[in-house]
Amino acid sequence: MTTEGLPMVVPARDLPPRVRIHEVGARDGLQNEKTAVPTGVKAEFIRRLADAGLTTIEATSFVHPAWVPQLADAEELFPLVRDVGADLPVLVPNQRGLDRALALGATRVAVFASATESFAKANLNRTLDESLAVFEPVVRRAKDEGVHVRGYVSMCFGDPWEGAVAPQQVARVCTALRDMGCDELSLGDTIGVATPGHVRELLSLLNQRGVPTPAIGVHFHDTYGQALANTLAALHHGVTTVDASAGGLGGCPYAKSATGNLATEDLVWMLHGLGIETGVDLGRLTATSVWMAEQLGRPSPSRTVRALSHKDQ
Ligand code: HMG
Numbered sequence: 124m125t126t127e128g129l130p131m132v133v134p135a136r137d138l139p140p141r142v143r144i145h146e147v148g149a150r151d152g153l154q155n156e157k158t159a160v161p162t163g164v165k166a167e168f169i170r171r172l173a174d175a176g177l178t179t180i181e182a183t184s185f186v187h188p189a190w191v192p193q194l195a196d197a198e199e200l201f202p203l204v205r206d207v208g209a210d211l212p213v214l215v216p217n218q219r220g221l222d223r224a225l226a227l228g229a230t231r232v233a234v235f236a237s238a239t240e241s242f243a244k245a246n247l248n249r250t251l252d253e254s255l256a257v258f259e260p261v262v263r264r265a266k267d268e269g270v271h272v273r274g275y276v277s278m279c280f281g282d283p284w285e286g287a288v289a290p291q292q293v294a295r296v297c298t299a300l301r302d303m304g305c306d307e308l309s310l311g312d313t314i315g316v317a318t319p320g321h322v323r324e325l326l327s328l329l330n331q332r333g334v335p336t337p338a339i340g341v342h343f344h345d346t347y348g349q350a351l352a353n354t355l356a357a358l359h360h361g362v363t364t365v366d367a368s369a370g371g372l373g374g375c376p377y378a379k380s381a382t383g384n385l386a387t388e389d390l391v392w393m394l395h396g397l398g399i400e401t402g403v404d405l406g407r408l409t410a411t412s413v414w415m416a417e418q419l420g421r422p423s424p425s426r427t428v429r430a431l432s433h434k435d436q
């Protein structure tokens with residue numbers, strides 16, 4: 124480490140020059156908190172993330188408030204952050220969610236499908252095919268309104284109820300979402316069980332099925348400490364969109380074995396060490412996660428946040 128709290132830069136071959144970080148802490152992170160975080164704190168969090176240089180910040184979800192009470196303040200929050208100068212995607216599970224998001228001027232939405240029947244049922248109260256049928260008009264209408272649409276696919280590498288998930292099963296859902304018109308996909312390792320070979324295998328299969336790498340993002344939860352290794356495998360494949368959550372916040376309320384996402388600080392440390400541009404100021408981002416940890420009353424699980432916030436002590 125250099126004295127400024129930055130990694131030594133030693134570029135590796137065959138990696139993209141720039142990565143877009145899709146920051147999910149305010150949504151994936153805070154949806155999993157036991158108690159709801161005050162709306163003003165969420166707004167401040169998003170504002171600080173934008174100030175740290177993050178350009179895509181998933182702000183909230185327009186889901187049923189009883190299903191995810193932690194994000195029930197979406198209508199209050201979104202207007203408070205609209206002007207932060209970053210893209211602010213929001214989750215919409217159906218037409219009702221899209222109505223709510225469009226009414227507030229959202230320009231980026233995400234539908235969220237599952238590669239497995241069990242999670243489709245647990246998360247959306249629908250079979251997999253029923254949920255795809257719900258998304259179809261949502262995506263069409265969003266595209267007609269000029270809105271960018273991301274399609275999440277959860278349980279791409281394993282499922283707590285069904286165990287191993289065949290890549291072919293994931294590919295079917297991915298191609299269905301692309302056929303509907305989703306601009307990008309995000310491959311969710313919801314319970315964090317993926318390993319790098321599995322990641323490469325799935326990415327290759329998706330390419331074979333006509334999904335181009337630039338349309339694919341990766342979304343790793345860090346349950347088994349594999350998120351960074353999996354990300355590096357994806358980067359070697361050419362992926363340039365990586366989801367991460369500031370301070371490693373997160374999990375999923377409808378998949379108990381899910382822990383936090385890959386911490387954005389851990390990701391930025393690796394990317395900057397590889398000479399890959401992100402536009403993120405690591406010092407500011409770390410300060411944001413330390414501040415957020417104080418708000419939540421517990422330390423961040425991110426190794427990089429811990430190392431950088433203790434380095435002067
Ligand atoms: P349902 O109970 O089947 O809903 O839930 P419904 O369609 O039968 O409607 C029942 C009532 O809810 C109706 O009201 C609707 O209007 C209302 P009524 O007519 O009875 O008065 N309703 C809504 N109200 C507000 N906003 C809405 C909405 N939709 C219906 N959007 C539903 C189905 C999809 C709504 C529910 O299952 C839900 O909200 N699920 C969301 C679960 C969730 O947010 N999970 C976490 C995000 S996914 C994730 O974290 C994974 C990810 O990070 C990737 C990874 O890690 O893998 C993305």
Ligand code: MG
Pocket residue numbers: 151311313342344374375384
């Ligand atoms: Mg997630």
